[in-house]
Amino acid sequence: MTGFLLRRLGGAVFVLLSLTVILYAVFYVAPGDVAQIACGPRCSPAQVAQVTEQLRLDDPVYTQYWHFLQGIVAGRDFSTGTGVEHCAAPCLGVSYQSDQQVMQLILTKLPVTGSLVIGAFALWILLGVGTGVLSAWRRGRITERVLTWLTLAGIATPVFVIGLLLIIIFCSTLQWLPSPTYVPFTEDPEQWAWGLLLPWVSLALIESAKYARLTRSSMLETLAEDHVRTFRAYGVGEPAIMRRHALRGAVAPVIALSALDFGSMFGGAVLTESLFGIPGIGRELVHAVKVVDLPVVVGMVLVTGFFVVLANAVADLLYALADRRVVLS
């Protein structure tokens, strides 16, 4: 077990290091005119030269990359033109647009994205696993057919389409809800929940479809196994078989998928955030992409990559813990 954990950790560190190299090469080396990008399109050559000096862009590429990596591991100092600003580890650089440190920017956005993801997650697990269990239990009947088609519809609908429809129905036509606006939890918990209701529901409706399918197919697989037939022959009732055996078979895959989704969701709720105007990591990324704010873009990709790598490791581990048949190697 310890050996597995160490190997997994080593692999994760290697992947993250490679990610920094790739991201640095693609975003800071490939475009070529980083100083111009940092300064803006209307900068004079003299200003560009000043930026080049400030960001030390005339250093060799490997020196620049080394400083970038050093910043992440140990922190680094930035010249702001008038003075020196310290950026503590893990330092992902300073935004070209707002001169704010990228890590701080991400940290201020994290609670917002967290509010969205955690609330939606609770909903989609309930809805998805519930639907899956129900359709495995009522297999072969009309309930299962209806649920299967609803699930397929959920998988086929992009989150921005369902979100748009929900806004139109509940905010404009019926006017049951005000237009979604984000209010921090610390300011007003009630407003926070009302503002996030539609985003939670949209995200949960789409995501739960995946979970319903996974739960159902895992349960059906267990139900088809020989030992379940034996239990039936011994007179074990259907509810007990569903609860004690079939559902258990679905636990491991559902936990593993949750870990993966949870990890990628921190960067991946881009669409929901953009549609509902929730000022989280995803919307900030879209903004940074549109104004080509390289440090913010690279920083956010790295942080998301970190969460994905972490989630993958956690998913493998949880899978093994929940399903004793899996051998860790």
Place this chain on the structure above:
Amino acid sequence: MSEALLVQEAGAAPVAAPASGARQFWLRLRAQRAAAVAAAVVLLLLLAALAAPLLAALAGQDPDTYHPDLVDSAAGGVPIGSFGGISADHWFGVEPQTGRDLFARVVYGARVSLGVAVAATVLQVAIGLVVGLAAALGNRWIDQVLSRITDINVALPLMVIALALLAIVPPSFPRPVLIALVIGGINWAGTSKIVRAQALALKSLDFVSAARLAGRGRWSIARRELLPSLAAPVITYAALLFPVNITVEAALSFLGVGIKPPTPSWGQMLTEADTWYQSAPTYLLIPAGLLFVTVLSLTVLGEGVRTALDPRAASRLRIGTGREERGERTKERAS
């Protein structure tokens, strides 16, 4: 994605059965009513996309001509007439503000959506096959390197990276090609993991050993012995990837970083549609509905392909009677 989940998703048996013939596949696909209907819809959409200029000409319209006389400029550019200006000339109505013909834009948009998704899927399968086979057949060292590269690929969050890449590539690069390259280049790890796992399982089977003992080279074995058996899981996985790729393109265009105007795309229409839904609801409903129907049919078709190629589902499909066995459907995996 974790390997166990992936293999489950592709419905791949731990050791694949020998590939069944194309005719048998077709019979098994046709035996599932929903999949057959979905296949017909997909075929229709593909034909419409291919024949977009023809269809637009048939309607007497083109996607780029402005019709300022068809929108009410005093009311902010709302199409004149009911249902977004639907008429004998304009089958789906016209676009608010510009008055461009929606039917023509929608069929040309189908070209972009389906074209990008096809190209991206082909790329994902091609990269996945090459990397997965090389990892399974090469020596330990090659396997290590390729598996690590696959791990890195897994760590790239698709939407985030795609957004970031689209920011730095010069606008002169053709957008549809770029989006296909980005999706295909970022999201091939699933295919390569499945191919590697399957090829490793197959490698230990007798018919592969026989080929090796007969002195055949690695690539000859890969092509003649492994590829036919890999076809089933790879086709299944590709069929599941295809609708995902359509959604990703639509999402990128929706965010305003994908297909740029004036090239029409369904995702991009939806961006503008949400300001018009009260005065011109068809402008929202038509692209949204098409997107839904396309992805739904492709998903149903993908499920059908999986069932048709799954050796374990074979006995559950009664070929010839034209319908699935009802009642106990526990082993059939078309979840």
